[in-house]
Amino acid sequence: MSVGRQQPGKRAATQADVARYAGVSGAVVSYVVHNGPRPVSPETAARVREAIRVLGYRPNASAAALRTGSSKLLGLVLPEFDNSIWADLAVAVSDCANARGYDLITASSGGDVTLEQQHIQSLSGRQVEGLLVTCVEMIDPAIDGVADIPTVLLNVFSDAPGVTSIGVDARQGAIDGVEHLLSHGYDTVGLIAHRGIDLREEGWRQVREAPLGPIERDASTRQGGYDAARRMFGSPDRPRSVFVCSDMQAVGCLRALWELGLRVPDDVAIVSFDGTVDSRFTAPPLTAVQQPIATMARIAVDLVLDGPVNGVHHRVVEPTHLVIRESCGC
Amino acid sequence: MSVGRQQPGKRAATQADVARYAGVSGAVVSYVVHNGPRPVSPETAARVREAIRVLGYRPNASAAALRTGSSKLLGLVLPEFDNSIWADLAVAVSDCANARGYDLITASSGGDVTLEQQHIQSLSGRQVEGLLVTCVEMIDPAIDGVADIPTVLLNVFSDAPGVTSIGVDARQGAIDGVEHLLSHGYDTVGLIAHRGIDLREEGWRQVREAPLGPIERDASTRQGGYDAARRMFGSPDRPRSVFVCSDMQAVGCLRALWELGLRVPDDVAIVSFDGTVDSRFTAPPLTAVQQPIATMARIAVDLVLDGPVNGVHHRVVEPTHLVIRESCGC
DNA sequence: CTGAAAGCGCTTACAG
DNA sequence: CTGAAAGCGCTTACAG
Numbered sequence: 001m002s003v004g005r006q007q008p009g010k011r012a013a014t015q016a017d018v019a020r021y022a023g024v025s026g027a028v029v030s031y032v033v034h035n036g037p038r039p040v041s042p043e044t045a046a047r048v049r050e051a052i053r054v055l056g057y058r059p060n061a062s063a064a065a066l067r068t069g070s071s072k073l074l075g076l077v078l079p080e081f082d083n084s085i086w087a088d089l090a091v092a093v094s095d096c097a098n099a100r101g102y103d104l105i106t107a108s109s110g111g112d113v114t115l116e117q118q119h120i121q122s123l124s125g126r127q128v129e130g131l132l133v134t135c136v137e138m139i140d141p142a143i144d145g146v147a148d149i150p151t152v153l154l155n156v157f158s159d160a161p162g163v164t165s166i167g168v169d170a171r172q173g174a175i176d177g178v179e180h181l182l183s184h185g186y187d188t189v190g191l192i193a194h195r196g197i198d199l200r201e202e203g204w205r206q207v208r209e210a211p212l213g214p215i216e217r218d219a220s221t222r223q224g225g226y227d228a229a230r231r232m233f234g235s236p237d238r239p240r241s242v243f244v245c246s247d248m249q250a251v252g253c254l255r256a257l258w259e260l261g262l263r264v265p266d267d268v269a270i271v272s273f274d275g276t277v278d279s280r281f282t283a284p285p286l287t288a289v290q291q292p293i294a295t296m297a298r299i300a301v302d303l304v305l306d307g308p309v310n311g312v313h314h315r316v317v318e319p320t321h322l323v324i325r326e327s328c329g330c
Numbered sequence: 331m332s333v334g335r336q337q338p339g340k341r342a343a344t345q346a347d348v349a350r351y352a353g354v355s356g357a358v359v360s361y362v363v364h365n366g367p368r369p370v371s372p373e374t375a376a377r378v379r380e381a382i383r384v385l386g387y388r389p390n391a392s393a394a395a396l397r398t399g400s401s402k403l404l405g406l407v408l409p410e411f412d413n414s415i416w417a418d419l420a421v422a423v424s425d426c427a428n429a430r431g432y433d434l435i436t437a438s439s440g441g442d443v444t445l446e447q448q449h450i451q452s453l454s455g456r457q458v459e460g461l462l463v464t465c466v467e468m469i470d471p472a473i474d475g476v477a478d479i480p481t482v483l484l485n486v487f488s489d490a491p492g493v494t495s496i497g498v499d500a501r502q503g504a505i506d507g508v509e510h511l512l513s514h515g516y517d518t519v520g521l522i523a524h525r526g527i528d529l530r531e532e533g534w535r536q537v538r539e540a541p542l543g544p545i546e547r548d549a550s551t552r553q554g555g556y557d558a559a560r561r562m563f564g565s566p567d568r569p570r571s572v573f574v575c576s577d578m579q580a581v582g583c584l585r586a587l588w589e590l591g592l593r594v595p596d597d598v599a600i601v602s603f604d605g606t607v608d609s610r611f612t613a614p615p616l617t618a619v620q621q622p623i624a625t626m627a628r629i630a631v632d633l634v635l636d637g638p639v640n641g642v643h644h645r646v647v648e649p650t651h652l653v654i655r656e657s658c659g660c
Numbered sequence: 661c662t663g664a665a666a667g668c669g670c671t672t673a674c675a676g
Numbered sequence: 677c678t679g680a681a682a683g684c685g686c687t688t689a690c691a692g
Contacts, residue, residue, distance in 0.1 A: 024663085061455045
């Protein structure tokens with residue numbers, strides 16, 4: 001059984017071990033591992049490859065990184081993991097990174113600016129070649145002090161000079177979602193919002209002069225959406241429809257409505273924001289303003305790797321896309 | 331504005347830069363950064379700290395890793411990310427790692443054994459000090475060849491000598507879930523299972539001599555659960571209750587039942603396996619056999635870091651815990 | 661086509 | 677309490 005061969009304390013083979021075994025110099029080992037930059041005769045290359053196989057040699061990435069200054073590592077900092085939108089982003093970024101030969105270190109700040117700052121410092125110490133940061137706060141001082149690392153802010157709308165950011169037009173997305181509900185003839189559109197400032201909330205306010213309905217703010221979690229919905233729909237003057245600022249909150253909202261015996265979309269119509277896989281499998285499936293996560297991930301990775309990034313104000317805004325499912329009553 | 335200070339091309343400060351600025355040797359810089367192992371006078375230390383601050387010095391982790399042989403990096407390989415149970419595991423492992431001063435590189439194999447193998451090789455090249463692997467196959471040859479890295483298999487039930495693994499008693503968990511349904515007096519208990527061999531399926535079979543109900547196998551995703559449920563509950567001889575082998579599949583199943591106009595638990599009672607946060611916020615919330623993910627993550631991290639691990643057959647089995655919610659009809 | 665050697669940025673005995 | 681120096685394992689001009 002192959003796994004049985006695991007033994008404790010075995011020292012990893014080095015380039016020098018391979019060179020000795022194959023009777024060549026370390027340089028040649030490097031040449032065959034990287035297929036260059038100098039040519040190697042087929043016979044020698046074969047001997048080296050055999051030695052690599054026999055000794056189980058894997059080049060020490062730290063040594064290579066130190067020598068070349070290239071760690072082949074990207075860093076991703078997220079507010080939290082327990083939210084499909086960030087989990088989706090992590091997957092998408094990881095895939096893009098891998099496709100370009102990079103590994104990804106992901107760190108979650110739990111919404112704590114201090115922790116976020118620590119992670120960024122730690123990642124920069126690891127000489128990551130690019131840093132993707134989804135800030136806890138709109139513009140975050142933590143990205144300061146890592147000026148030597150190409151950084152892009154994700155899902156944040158910074159107009160600061162010298163900062164590159166990418167995100168959707170959340171205000172317009174919210175407007176699209178709210179107007180879709182209005183187009184169904186619902187007289188009121190409540191809002192379940194995040195805590196803190198949010199362009200989605202601004203979008204909702206902007207659709208009409210007068211408020212469209214009640215607003216409840218809570219955490220961007222299932223529980224937050226649940227609590228907000230219990231408050232909003234527990235009273236008799238509940239709105240006829242609601243725009244929810246994240247899929248996570250919408251999942252909690254759906255659960256609250258179910259408990260209250262309110263049917264979706266018959267009693268309450270819902271449109272949510274994010275369009276993660278969660279929104280496709282609720283009952284009923286959620287009509288949602290979809291963020292193009294995969295596209296944003298790809299652009300962000302390309303940006304940090306191919307720049308220009310730092311010191312350049314570059315602001316990529318991707319459009320959202322309303323996906324009609326059943327929760328809106330279409 | 332602090333972020334405005336980002337400039338392109340700035341070279342990161344090195345230990346030598348700090349030493350020069352503070353008028354000390356590199357050794358002293360190292361001593362104050364690590365608070366040892368040699369003492370430094372308070373005045374000198376203060377000067378060094380000032381230099382570090384001014385120059386924005388962050389020690390090069392690659393150089394330190396190369397010198398000490400300790401990368402302070404852990405590796406986690408998962409089948410896929412788009413499943414709450416793995417996302418939860420990634421969070422839990424990341425937290426444990428961070429608490430011990432380690433960063434985590436997470437790689438997802440997408441269920442592909444070749445890709446899994448590549449990731450393991452890549453991670454081992456990065457000199458990760460521990461490797462946590464959730465195998466695509468029950469016992470995986472890919473963990474071979476990295477004998478110098480402490481490795482533990484997660485959520486896998488290997489009796490192979492020389493392999494350390496940790497997971498729940500899935501067979502017993504399934505038995506508990508199925509028996510709970512039977513205790514409600516339901517005459518049939520269907521099974522929505524994973525593809526491939528699965529101890530949960532064995533547990534379900536083991537409860538009675540005769541089959542308890544129909545079985546449908548599909549992917550461990552929301553879509554897989556949805557498809558399986560459509561097949562199982564689309565026919566008139568549908569079971570009165572069902573045990574679903576993962577929360578993801580249960581979410582899809584709930585959606586299918588909703589489409590078919592079947593109420594939970596009145597028409598169909600459900601118990602699922604995993605107990606992730608998803609199971610708490612479905613409508614109705616799912617009674618579930620809960621895996622102690624945080625506990626397993628902690629034990630796994632402690633094992634790879636404090637061993638003994640490789641070459642030792644050590645098999646940690648954690649109990650599951652049935653969490654009663656509403657989908658079972660209690 | 662191949663080898664000897666420098667140097668990436670650290671940490672840590674060793675000497676003072 | 678501090679410094680000079682070796683060496684971790686690579687990659688890459690440079691010389692042959």
